[in-house]
Amino acid sequence: xxxxxxxxxxxxxxxxxxxxxxxxxxxxxxxxxxxxxxxxxxxxxxxxxxxxxxxxxxxxxxxxxxxxxxxxxxxxxxxxxxxxxxxxxxxxxxxxxxxxxxxxxxxxxxxxxxxxxxxxxxxxxxxxxxxxxxxxxxxxxxxxxxxxxxxxxxxxxxxxxxxxxxxxxxxxxxxxxxxxxxxxxxxxxxx
Ligand SMILES: C[C@@]1(CC(=O)O)C2=NC(=C\c3[nH]c(c(CCC(=O)O)c3CC(=O)O)Cc3[nH]c(c(CC(=O)O)c3CCC(=O)O)/C=C3\N/C(=C\2)[C@@H](CCC(=O)O)[C@]3(C)CC(=O)O)/[C@H]1CCC(=O)O
Ligand SMILES: NC(=O)c1ccc[n+]([C@@H]2O[C@H](COP(=O)([O-])OP(=O)(O)OC[C@H]3O[C@@H](n4cnc5c(N)ncnc54)[C@H](O)[C@@H]3O)[C@@H](O)[C@H]2O)c1
Numbered sequence: 001x002x003x004x005x006x007x008x009x010x011x012x013x014x015x016x017x018x019x020x021x022x023x024x025x026x027x028x029x030x031x032x033x034x035x036x037x038x039x040x041x042x043x044x045x046x047x048x049x050x051x052x053x054x055x056x057x058x059x060x061x062x063x064x065x066x067x068x069x070x071x072x073x074x075x076x077x078x079x080x081x082x083x084x085x086x087x088x089x090x091x092x093x094x095x096x097x098x099x100x101x102x103x104x105x106x107x108x109x110x111x112x113x114x115x116x117x118x119x120x121x122x123x124x125x126x127x128x129x130x131x132x133x134x135x136x137x138x139x140x141x142x143x144x145x146x147x148x149x150x151x152x153x154x155x156x157x158x159x160x161x162x163x164x165x166x167x168x169x170x171x172x173x174x175x176x177x178x179x180x181x182x183x184x185x186x187x188x189x190x191x
Contacts, residue, residue, distance in 0.1 A: 002130060003112075003113060003128060003130055005115075005126065005128070007124065007126075010034050010035040010037070013035065013037065013074040013075055014037050014039070014072065014073050014074050014075070015031060015035060015037060015038045015039070015073065015074070015075045015076075015077070016038075016039050016040075016041065016069070016070055016073040016075070016076045016077070017031075017038060017039070017040045017041075017077045017079055018040075018041050018042065018065050018069075018070075018076070018077065018078050018079060018080055018085075018089060019040075019042050019077075019078070019079030019080040019081075019104075020040060020042030020043075020044055020045030020046060020049045020050075020060075020062075021042075021044075021046055021049070021079070021081065022046070023079045023104050024040070024042065024046075024049055024077075024079040025046060025048050025049050025052070027077050027079055027102075027104075027114065028040070028049060028052055029052070030114060030117075032052065032056060033119060036056050036057075036058070038056075038058050038059075039058065039059045039060065039061075039073070040053060040058060040059075040060040040061070041060070041061045041063065041065055041069055042060075042062065042063075042080070043062070043063070043064055044062070045060065045062065065080070065085060065089070067088070067092055068092075070089055070092055070093055070096070070099065070101075071096060072096075073096075073099060074098065074099060074100065075099070075100050075101075075102075076089060076093055076099060076100070076101045076102070077101075077102045077104070078090065078101065078102065078103045078104065078109075079104045083105055083106065086103040086104070086105055086106050086109065087103070087106060087109060089101065089103070090103050090106070090109035100112055102114065107131045110131075113128060113130075113131060115127050115128045115137065116128075116134075116137040116138050116140070116141040117141065118141055118144060118145050118148065120148060120150060120152050120153055121152065121153030121154075121156055121157070122153070122156045122157075122160070123148070123152050123153070123156060125141075125144060125148075127140055127141050127144070147187070149187060155183050159176060159179060159180070162176065162179075163176065
C-alpha cells in the first residue's frame with residue numbers, strides 16, 4: 001500500500017525520540033519546526049543534540065532504553081543504531097492505543113515516514129519517494145526550493161486575508177483561482 005500524504009496537527013501530541021546521535025539530530029531538527037513537546041532518551045547525546053535540548057528546554061534522560069519508556073507518548077521515533085531495539089520498540093508501541101512509531105532502519109516498522117520538506121511561511125511542500133531514495137527526496141527538495149520565490153509568504157498572507165473578507169461562493173472561487181494562476185505564471189517572467 002502507498003503512504004497517504006497528510007499534515008498532522010502536533011499541538012497536543014507528545015513525541016519521544018530514542019537516540020541522541022546523527023539521525024536523532026536530523027529528526028529533532030525537523031520536528032522542532034512543528035513542536036517543542038519532545039522528550040529524548042539515549043545512552044549518549046552528541047554535542048549538537050545536547051545544544052538543541054538546552055536551547056529548547058526539552059526533557060531528556062541519559063540512560064539505556066527500557067521497555068515501558070515509550071508508554072504515554074503519541075509519537076515514538078526509534079533512532080538508535082540497534083535494529084533489534086528498534087523492532088522491540090515498534091512491537092511495544094502496538095500495545096499502546098494510537099501511538100505512531102517510526103523506526104529509522106526498518107521501514108516495515110514505520111507507521112509514518114519523514115518527508116523532505118520546504119517551508120516558506122504558510123507554504124509546506126513535502127516530498128517522499130516512499131522510502132525508495134531518501135537522497136533523491138533531499139536533492140529534489142533543494143531543486144524545488146530554488147523555484148519558489150520568497151514572495152510566496154506575502155502572497156499567501158494576502159489571499160488568506162481576502163478569503164476572510166470576500167463572501168464565499170463561485171465568484172470568490174474563480175477570483176482566487178485566477179489570482180493564484182497569475183501569481184505562479186509571474187515566476188517565469190521574473191526569472
Ligand atoms: C527525507 C528524509 C527526512 C528526514 O530524515 O527527516 C529521510 N531521510 C533523509 C536523508 C537520508 N537518509 C538516508 C540517507 C543516505 C542516502 C540514501 O540512502 O538515500 C539520506 C541522505 C543524507 O542524509 O544526506 C539513509 C536512510 N534512510 C532510511 C534508511 C533505512 C532504509 O532505507 O531501510 C536509510 C539507510 C541507512 C543506511 O544505509 O545505513 C529511511 C528513511 N529515510 C526517510 C527520510 C524515510 C523515507 C523518505 C522517502 O520517502 O524517501 C525513511 C523510510 C524512514 C524515516 O526516516 O522516516 C532525510 C532528508 C531530509 C532533507 O535533508 O531534506
Ligand atoms: N532514517 C534515516 O533517515 C536514516 C539515515 C541514516 C542512517 N540511518 C540509520 O539510523 C541509525 C542510527 O544512526 P546514527 O548515525 O544516528 O547513529 P549514532 O551512533 O550517531 O547514534 C546512535 C544513538 O543511539 C543511542 N543508543 C544506542 N543504543 C541505545 C540504547 N540501548 N538505549 C538508549 N540509547 C541507545 C546512542 O547512545 C546514540 O545516541 C543507524 O542504524 C543508521 O543505519 C537512518
